[in-house]
Every structure is written in structure tokens, then in C-alpha cells.
Amino acid sequence: MAKKGLVVKAKELKTDVAVVTDLEVSIGKIIDDTWEEPMGPTPMPDISTLRDWDMKLLNKYKPFYMPDCDLCCLCTYGKCDLTAGKRGACGLNIADQSSRIVLIACSIGAATHTGHARHVVDHLIEKYGRNYPVDVGGLNVDVEAPVTRLVTGIKPETLGDLDEVLNYCETQVTHLLSAAHTGQEACNLDFESKAFHAGRVDQVGMEVADLAQISVFNFPKADPEAPLIEMGLGTIDKAKPVICCIGHNVVPSVGIIDYMKANKLDNRLEVVGLCCTAIDNSRYFDRAKIVGPISWELRVIRSGLVDVLVLDEQCVRTDCSLEAERINAPVIAASEKNCIGYKNRTNDPVDEIVNDLVSRKVPGVLILDPEKVGEVAVRVAQKVAPMRKKMSILPSVEEIVKLSKTCRQCNLCQRSCPQDLNIPAALKAAAEGNIKPLTELYEECIGCGRCEQACPIKLEIHSFILKAGQKYMLEETNFCRAGRGAVQDVEIRSAGGPIVLGEIPGILAAVGCANYPHGGKDVYDICREFAQRRFIVMTSGCSAMSAGSYRNEEGKTLYEEFPGSFTAGGVLNVGSCVSNPHIAGAAIKVANIFAKRNLRGNYEEIADYIHNRVGAVGLAWGAYSQKAASIASGFWSLGVPVLVGPHGVKYRRMLMGRSDKPENWEVYDARTGDTVNVGPAPEHLFQTVETPQEAMVAIAKLCIRPNDTWKGRSIKLSHYIDLHKRNYGRMPKDIHQFVRTMADVPKTMKDEIKDILDAKGWKESVIPDPTMLPRMIRKMKE
């Protein structure tokens, strides 16, 4: 798309009636639309445009609500008790209220990513101009913005085009949030449909952010061989000043890295990061180091390795600044969304800011100019490092033993721990001189610090755990592949057929946060299992870090063991949170590039295609945030199932299919218009699983799609059955629901399965050209 504003200026204009000076007329925009693809039926959908599609999915996968709270306290009519069917003063019942909470969460997520994109795009336009070209992969990527093209009908070519796309997102987020006001929406399914829309908008907002930063900052451009990045606390050179960036927005970090490079300091300081800023720093500068996921913020600060802390936006612990004060590390707040109460020093001289921070006159400053952040952070780090000497606040083992003797064994630490860790027993052992039980808590601890908040005698229990696990902490030296960004069109052409036909058994997308039930190794184990099985494994964000944080028997991390290409057995880190649309985009591009379906503003058809043909599953094993909710929602609305780990149940609503209700699994055969029962494929759209074993079985099953060829189905079933037998100790009970013809049955299991099919009264059925959209039927029945 190319839109240009027409501006006419006249210094002096004489007419019969008047003389006008300094006239300036702006005539809106001229649309120069040279994109040949015809516009589909739903460009720039508003909050109800795709309601029919959403309802199709919501009818198949009905919400199962598990309210976290029986009350509504969002307005002054309340609190209202909504228990078991009661309606509140505004008329809402608990199902409506639960879905309203889902909408609010997804809207927050969409607003956050869109706001992030807005900041990045505005900053880059200001610096490089509206005409700076979008380029995410040169000649290798023709479909540069699959999500944006699909949802909005816009083909963005410049930063200015991205600005237009964001205008759309911002309008939608405003409408979505407004629907959650008291006395607006009145039906739970309509709230859910709007949550789906928030997910669509969120995907667009994220895509815009990543397109902009890839294009301008020259991140890896659809590069399967993006560099391997050092990861872990053990990789930090402790002899150097250390700047630690936490958050999601790379712009301030770019200021730091640019200043270092310009002053030839890039070898003399360490720039490390946590959460998605770390991922994006490493896409910009391959000597930037990734420390770890979001849950390690206290771990890193309290270890004392950080000399300057730079906080941007999203998923930043709000007490980071207080923690930094304890280790005498100055803080720079670099986002208008996260000012931390600091004085705005954006317009002050750099020398003055540096002196105030180094002298500890102020613990932190707010600087909203990324270049200035860069200079201040580097100069302060250089001056502060020799004074701080990596001061840590972790206690000594002797202190732990002594303090543990004061523990009252009241259990409040365990009762406040999200993981229900047996902290009292570990403290009891520590009091007797044995810190091993504390060490054993290190891997499972998610670093929330609630144990300390609960302790009536204020024991710093989290610090105890960190000290006990310090040996492991400082030995963490792994690799994460830098986020590669998009999948190349040529990779889609090559893998698209095997995916749709089922011969590549599935795409596993391990995404999201680090609120894991038992540490990050589960993510590694699951990813490795499926990479070995020749699935395509895609990662992003904190999950991408966890996937790279463990090694195989040969000492290789996942990213060293498997190729980074979009191919069977590949493990691809696409990047940070805002890179998730490259995963959705790969599925969309299969429909567009491989199947030649029109993309432009054609959401329903493409989602219908993906839902019925592309065996992709999202796994957010440690999802915790509202952003993770909206990311998941973007996948739901495309018909892609998402699994969450046990903590994900706290999203309070699952979208569950009923495999025992055959009527739920009917699709149209687009060739004939016949209705065909295709079985529960995929069985659920949003599901919590309890253990990694359960996740593995569920992933294999959720990759089954109605369109699988017999060969593809046979391959998928062999994985499902194998994982089921290994983890559940028996044959799946529902195998008959996935066998359409005997050719679907894996050859080595023919006899065993035939007996099951006979016992179930199984009958052969057809393999349809599946669709949920009547308009896609090519030949209507008479």
C-alpha cells in the first residue's frame, strides 16, 4: 500500500474578493493501490465483522468457566455475588462476568503490544522518515506481513504504512475495551467473540512492531542460521561493567549498544538482558547476552552482577527499582509506561544525570530519549562498577543456617508459594546445617518472592534459595539462537505440502512466559521430543530461552542439535513476544503460498483452511500474562489449538470440545456439500494440561486435522499412539475416532487396531475437502 497526503501551499493567493497569505491546504490521502490481489470480504474488520466465524468455533469449542472470584467488584453497584446463577445489579451472571474478564485480559494484551508497536514505529518514523522501507527478508520473503494483509487488507511497504495499520488497531482496542464497560455486552459468547477479535488485533500490533524493528535495526531477516547467542548468568564477564536491560522494548537498548559501538566500548562492557528485551538485544548485537526469562529478575539483581539496571516496558517487576537500590545499582527507567516515580531527566545535561546517579544522590531517573539512555547507562556503568565491586545481597551459608533456626514453621511461605514448594522442610533442614533441600527448590522456584512477603519474621527466603543454588546459577552457560524473524516463502513452498498432507506430523509452537510448574526443563524436553519426531518446532520469548537452557548427552543445546530452518526436525526461534505473528504467519502463508488462497482481507477462509488443514499447536507451558492471553486468542481465532501448563488454568476459561458428542465434529465436504463427521480433530481449542507427559500426548493428538491424507494420518497416529503408550501405559481409547479408512492405520499396528475398531463397531468414512463455511462448497447438493 502507498498512501500519500496531498498538501498544497501558497505564499500569497489573490482572488476577486480577497488576498490570502500563507495558505496551506491538506487534502487527506490519495490511495495508490498497486497490489493486484483482490480485496477479500472482511478488510479492517470491526468488533462484530467476524462474529459468525467466532461463533462457529465457540459452538464447537464451548467455554468451560472456572471463576477465580465469585464476585464482581468493577462498579459501585457492587460488590455483587454472582454465585451459581445469581445476577448482579447490572444483570450480568457469572458466565458473562467470566468471559468479560477474558475480554479485559485480551484487550490489555492487545493494547500492550499495540502500544509497544506505536512507540517503536513513531520513534523510527521520527528518526528515519515515513518512507523507510519495510524489509523482513529481502527476496526470500515476498509475503512480508501475512497477518496484517489477512486482517486489514493492507500490504505495508513503508514505516508510514505501518502507522496506518496501527491506527486501525488502536481504534479496535478502544472499542473492545469499551465493550467491557458496565451495561454494554450482555452475552458470554459475544464477550468471547470480542476476545477473539482482541487476539486478531493483537497479532497485527505485534507484527507491526516486529516488521518495524527488523527492517530498521537490521535484525536477522528470515535467517535460519541466525547467530547462536550466549545465555545464562555464567556467561557474564564479571570483570566488566554490566548493564542489564529488562522488559520488551528494544529501543533504549539500541541506544546503549550504539553508544558503546560509537565509542569503541563494545568489548569493554557487558549488555545483558532478561525477558524479551534480551531476545531483541541479541538480534541487534550478537555479543549481547541473554540472562534468562522473566522469572529471574530477582535472581539476577540480588546476585549483584548488575551495575546499571535499564527498565523499559512490560513484565518488569515493579519492585526492581527497590531491589536495585539494595545492591547500589542505579536505575534508568526508559519507558513512559513505566516511570517508577522517578523524576523526568530527559532534558537535563548528561553530565548532571551521570553525576547524580553515580553519587547516589538519586537512586534512579526517567529518561525518555533512547540515545540519552544509551550514553547515561554506559557512563554510569563504567563509573559505578569499580565502586560496587559486584556487591551482592545474598546471605552466606552460615547466615542461612543461623537465620533458619528462627523459623517458626508456620507454613505461610509454602501456603503463599504458587508452586506449593515445601519451604518449611527446607528451612528446618537448613537450621540443622543441611542446605541441600533449599538447593533442590532452586530449579522449581519461579522467583516471585511471595514467600518473603508472607514470612512473619521477614526471612529472605528467596535469597536463601538463590544462595543455595548459586553454584548452578553461576554455571548456567547455554545458547539461544537469535530470533530469526519470518519464515521464508521458499521454506513454505517446500514444507507446505507435507504439512497439509500430514506427512510433517505437525508444528509445535512453544511460546510464552516462564511460570512453569516444575522449572524450564519441561519445555526443553517437550521441544526435543517433537524435534526428534520430525515435527517443526517453533519457539519465541521466554520459552525460546528455556528451550535452549539445557543440553543433550553430547553437551549440545537444542539450537545446536537441530537446524534453525522451517523443515521437519527444525527448531526455530522466531524472536521475542512481538515475533509470534511469524508463527501464525507461517500457517497463513501455507494457505496463501502453498494452497494459493487469497489472503487479502480474507480472514474466515484462511482461518477455515488453517483449522482444517494445518496441524499446528501452540504450547504456552508457563503462560502468566495478559499478553499471553491475547497471543493465545489470536491463535484461537485462526482455529489453532493452544495448550497451557497447569498454572494456565488461572486464565479461568477453557475452550473445550466434546469428543463424546459426534454432532460437534461435522464439516462440509467442499467437493459435494455433504456433511461429513471428521472426529474430534482438533479436540480442544484451549486446554490446560497438568504434566509434561500429558502435554506430549495432547500435542500429538491436537495435530490431527480433517484434511490429513491417509499417509499423513497414519504418521500422526503412529506418534499419538507411541506417545500414549509410553506415557499412559496403554492404547488410546479414542483411536477409532481418528481412523477413517484402514489405510489410516499405521502398518505395524494393523492387527491391534483392527480388533479395537471391530469392538467399537467402527465404519469406514470418507476423507473430505473439509470446510466449516457453506460458501466454500463448490457444488451444492440438489
Added chain:
Amino acid sequence: MSCEPWQCAEIAATKKANPITKPEVAVAMIKRSARPILVVGSNATERSLEGKLLIDYLIDFARESKVQVVATAHMVAEFLKRGYEPADFMSATDIGNRLVDSTWQGIDGKGHPDLAMFVGLPYYMESLILSGLKHFAPDLRTMTLDNLFHPHASWSFPNASPKVWAENLTVMTSKFKGGN
């Protein structure tokens, strides 16, 4: 024994579980029930009570009481390893989702359960599923057999030590011995 939520922040609202003061009360509830089921979660092999795993107590209980067991997560394999075949297995939210459907005819197709017992799921997961049942299956009674108080259940044992938990489960099993 305390009747506060085990996880401090799991504060219930207006409808809060009745505490089970002694195991005989739970036994009476089960005996009064026409179609009870027992949902067993993944902590069944993670919790050791007096040197014996929770799952082994539950197998003893299920064998004596003849209550149908639904294993969640990968627990079916653990039951099979121990020579016990659960009546069914499915994900925890799957069984929750079926229980809120009043037309569901149970795992044997003979009628909707009237009592759903839960044990051994991660606390927060069990809590939320029980909340879903409290709100959307008002005719279903729920009970937890854990040693952690669950306010969203209809009936819950109070917070208790593993020793008391083991005693409770043993007493419950004994009350069904001999088909009583």
C-alpha cells in the same frame, strides 16, 4: 486443623465448603450417593503419606468402595502399573467440563454423577475446577479427599498433616471393607 484455604489467596466468597470433621462423615456422604466418582490428579504419585504413596491409598479405597476412578494427566499409567484399571482417564478440565453438562450420562453412560470427589491435583487447579462446578453444576455435590482445605468444594477436609491424612484415608477404606 484449619479451615482456611491452603493457599492463602484462594479466598472464597459467599458459598464456602463445609468442613469434614471426621472421615466417617465423608463415608456417609459417599454411601448416600448413588453415582459417585473419584477424580485423581498427578500429585497422587508425588505425595508420600507415612511412607506410602497417595495413589496406593487411593487404590485401596477404590477397590473397597467400588467408586469409579477417573485418572487425570498421565496417572492412568501409574494405576495400571499397580494393577488397578481406572474406570476412565481424561484431562482434569475435560472431566470438569463434562460434569457441568447436566445431560452427560457419566463415564459408564448410566447417569450423571451426583457426587464428584477430587484428590491429588495441583491445589490451584483443583480449586478452579471446583469453582467451575460450584457455579455451573449446582446440583452436583463435590468433595475433596486432600489434606488441604478447598473452599470451593461442597465438602472438604481441613488442612492437616500427612499423618492425619493417611489416617483419614485408611479409616475411609476400612469403612467399606467387606462391601459395607
